[in-house]
Amino acid sequence: MMNTMEQALLVKIGGSLKEAGELLDEISAYPGPLVLVHGGGPRIADWLNRMGFETHFHRGLRITPPEQMEVVEMVLTTLGKYLAEGLSRRGRPSIALTGRDAGLLEAQPLDPLLGRVGEVTTVHTQVIHKLLQAGLTPLIAPIGLDTQGPLNINADTAAGAIAGALHLPAIFLTDVVGVLRNPKDPSSRLPQLHQAQVQALMQEGTISGGMIPKVEAALNAVHKGAPWAAIARGAQGILQQVLEGSAGTRIVGG
Numbered sequence: 707m708m709n710t711m712e713q714a715l716l717v718k719i720g721g722s723l724k725e726a727g728e729l730l731d732e733i734s735a736y737p738g739p740l741v742l743v744h745g746g747g748p749r750i751a752d753w754l755n756r757m758g759f760e761t762h763f764h765r766g767l768r769i770t771p772p773e774q775m776e777v778v779e780m781v782l783t784t785l786g787k788y789l790a791e792g793l794s795r796r797g798r799p800s801i802a803l804t805g806r807d808a809g810l811l812e813a814q815p816l817d818p819l820l821g822r823v824g825e826v827t828t829v830h831t832q833v834i835h836k837l838l839q840a841g842l843t844p845l846i847a848p849i850g851l852d853t854q855g856p857l858n859i860n861a862d863t864a865a866g867a868i869a870g871a872l873h874l875p876a877i878f879l880t881d882v883v884g885v886l887r888n889p890k891d892p893s894s895r896l897p898q899l900h901q902a903q904v905q906a907l908m909q910e911g912t913i914s915g916g917m918i919p920k921v922e923a924a925l926n927a928v929h930k931g932a933p934w935a936a937i938a939r940g941a942q943g944i945l946q947q948v949l950e951g952s953a954g955t956r957i958v959g960g
Contacts, residue, residue, distance in 0.1 A: 713949060714739040714838075716874045716932070718865035718923075719789075719940070720747075720881075726792065729879070729940050734796035736945050739838050742800075742845045743868060744789060745861030746782045753781050764819055766919060770858040771821040778858050779804070782847035790845045801842050804849040806856065808833040811864065813850025813857045824850050824857030826864055829871035862923035870930020877948055879940035880920055884955030885913060898956045901925060924957040934958045 717740055719729060733740065750768070751761050754777055762769045770778055786802030793800040805811025805826075810833055813824035837844045848864035850857045862878065869876035885907070887894035899907070904921055907913045913921055924935035938944055938954025947953035 712738040714741075714874055715945065716741045716743065716865060716869040716872065716876045716927075717945070718743045718745075718862060718876065718878045720745050720879065726789065728942065730789065730792040730796055732940070732942055732944060734793050734798040740843050741834060741838070741868065741872060741874065742789075742843060743861055743865035744782075744786060744845060744847060746785045746847070749785060750778050750781045753777055764817070767816070767820055767823055767860060768858065769820050770823050775822045775856055775858060779849055779856055782849060786845050786847045790843075793843060793845070799842050800845050801837055802845045802847070803833075804847040804856075805851055805859070806849060809851065810834075810846070811848075811850040811859070811868075813852055813859060815852065815857065822855075822857050824852065824859050826850055826859060826867035829868050831871050834868075834872065862919065863926055866923055866927035866930050866932070866935070869927045869932040869935070873931050873933065876924070876927040876932045876935040877945065877954070878920060878923055878935065878937050879944065880937060881939060882917065882920070882937065883939045883953070884937050885917065885921065887912065889914075889917075896955050897951055898958065901928070901957070901959055904957060921957070928957060928959050 754761050759774050790800040790802035809830050811826050812828035814827050816823050816825050834844050848859040848861045850859050883892055884895045920937050924937055927935040934956050936948045936954040936956045938948050
């Protein structure tokens with residue numbers, strides 16, 4: 707029987723480099739297979755500003771006109787290479803990919819108002835399986851492809867689609883310890899929630915504000931086929947703690 711710490715996982719990490727060293731230390735130490743998905747929002751905003759572009763959002767998603775897509779893809783690709791190098795140097799050989807590689811992520815535009823923003827329609831998992839079999843860790847940037855070219859995909863929803871296609875548990879590392887019964891009391895962490903409980907907590911306002919998209923991303927992963935998804939704060943030992951149930955909030959179907 708597989709040891710808990712050998713469980714294959716999909717882990718979604720943020721795009722900030724402020725605490726990248728500690729995060730890479732934690733990920734590289736995990737003994738089981740990992741598939742990683744990363745964002746890059748802060749760096750994308752910085753580079754768009756440097757290039758003279760204005761940034762606008764619609765329903766929490768970055769509007770990405772075609773002329774900005776090249777900058778978005780450049781930032782995400784470069785960031786992936788940086789993170790993959792960091793993991794490889796720490797003894798975890800990693801390969802940075804985007805949805806362009808081997809046609810990994812097929813996508814479709816989400817809303818004409820958003821420009822080149824999309825959602826995943828198909829995950830071609832063969833390349834991921836081959837990399838894992840070769841002892842490599844795939845590190846995926848959320849760029850998808852349609853017939854017109856690349857699409858910018860929200861990293862959380864991309865992670866959910868990939869976790870579902872691979873039938874892997876998904877852990878969303880973020881800046882919160884999990885879902886709290888009392889948002890002002892970190893000790894009120896709810897260790898596990900069913901889908902119906904999540905909906906009830908959203909309706910009563912316990913889950914609100916910035917926690918809503920995090921929970922929706924976890925629910926999306928479960929809907930797509932992941933056995934469970936968890937929200938947790940990135941810290942030393944966090945992957946093992948989530949697997950043991952001593953950290954984060956695990957969301958399951960039903």
